[in-house]
Amino acid sequence: MLPFLIAATLSAQIAPAPLLVRPGLLRVRISSALGRSEIEVEIGVLQRQRSTRHYWFRRASARDGFGPPEYATTAECPIAHDRLESLEQIPMPVPDLPGFGRESTQIILDGAQYVLETPALHQDGQSGDLKLTSNVGSPLARWIDALIAALEPCWRPVRPPGLIP
Secondary structure, X not given: OHHHHHXXXXXXXXXXXXXXXXXXXXXXXXXXXXXXXXXXXXXXXXXXXXXXXXXXXXEEEEXXXXXXXEEEEOOOOXXXXXXXXXXXXXXXXXXXXXXXXXXXXXXXXXXXXXEEEEEEEOOOOOEEEEEEEEOOOOHHHHHHHHHHHHHHHHOEXXXXXXXXX
């Protein structure tokens, strides 16, 4: 019995750490105004214990209905990690009430709605949530387009281990 316990203890120490999967924490969506198409990417943390933090991506695309999702991770697609990191650098909009300060000078009749939903951090250190929407050409749209382009060669039909469908 003792040799079995020693062997089990040793194998537990050298076995690779299991993947820890957390629910999605970030979501981006592009909805075409006239084309009735939509792309949604959910992003979450996929991390090995005592190792580098990685993220998972789940993409669903629709044109008259969503098909099966596709997946990617920053472990196989390191450029996506760089794109994620750059999110904290995009310029944020400011409140704009009619009659105060600056006034909107652009009206876009067609285009796409870009949406970002993510945890946020206030300047005083408190956490919160952020939902940001914009149209084509905005800093948010450029960031989402760059993320989608970086992920394009990385999509696979196979779900990362431990990720709940």
